[in-house]
Amino acid sequence: MAKTSQAAGLHRASLDKLHDLDAALELMYYGWRGMTLEADAYLAKQGLSRPHHRILYVVARRPDIAIGSLLEVLGISKQALNRPLNLLLERKFVTSRRSPEQHRSKLLRLTAAGQRIEQRASDHERNVMRQAFDRAGASSAAAWMAVMEAIADHN
Amino acid sequence: MAKTSQAAGLHRASLDKLHDLDAALELMYYGWRGMTLEADAYLAKQGLSRPHHRILYVVARRPDIAIGSLLEVLGISKQALNRPLNLLLERKFVTSRRSPEQHRSKLLRLTAAGQRIEQRASDHERNVMRQAFDRAGASSAAAWMAVMEAIADHN
């Protein structure tokens, strides 16, 4: 293994399993990584990262969302939103305008360029999912969704 | 919504679906969150966080692992490992000793206290998985594993 990077690329390690469900924990970890890897690489090429993508993703699916609602959906503080959102506004991936009736809030929308970035980044993730679903079959895909829903809605 | 925290708790948002697989992307996101939420809360109570847990998890499953191998498995730089590992050594959750033959490398092991922390943190994650598998059924659990493997091993 030549002289690549000090931080090696993290290829699924084979660890002893102490418990029945250890394999499931590890699959969740490496699955998350596997789904986001290419999208993150694409975003990095654009000078963006995952927080930017999350903003683009949500605004794409909720045009005219107000900043306050966006904060709620993302689950972060407005100070944390500030930097990435301003970058997206500066680079004209997102526009903001005041609401006609509710002049207090600002409504966010993607520009055409913003839509393109969002689509390409999400496409990387969707392609990973599509290939995995294709390999495992449609009924497995449905089962995967059911299990993930149970995990997401835990408690 | 009273005056809780500026960063609200992030409850699965209902976003419009622009693509077929958008639901899958969101499930991966919220699933990852759902699995790690309680474990992270437990670790925070112990003054630890996810990197510490990852170290404990790996060392538990590879007793006498050398630092260099640990770096490889974790996929981070030795400088990034330094702080969390030193904390674990200070707090006597991990011990290091020199190898009898290979005096160059240090071998890491969990103490009893370290094993307890690792087990409890991982238990939180395993419990989430167990409940989800129970709800979805054994064949769905197997399908979930197959899909996650395909995602993790993507290219």
Added chain:
DNA sequence: AATCTCAAGTCAATATAGTTGACATGAGGA
């Protein structure tokens, strides 16, 4: 008009998790 409320924006300080680069230490092998 003066004041209150509320969404948004901003500034400062802090924590965490990581990076690269440079260099020191200590043990074995040539």
Added chain:
DNA sequence: TCCTCATGTCAACTATATTGACTTGAGATT
């Protein structure tokens, strides 16, 4: 003695987040 190699450490930097305190600007209320 000198070289290699695993480990350790220092410094500087980046990114992503937090809390707290405050300002701004628009509407609503008295």
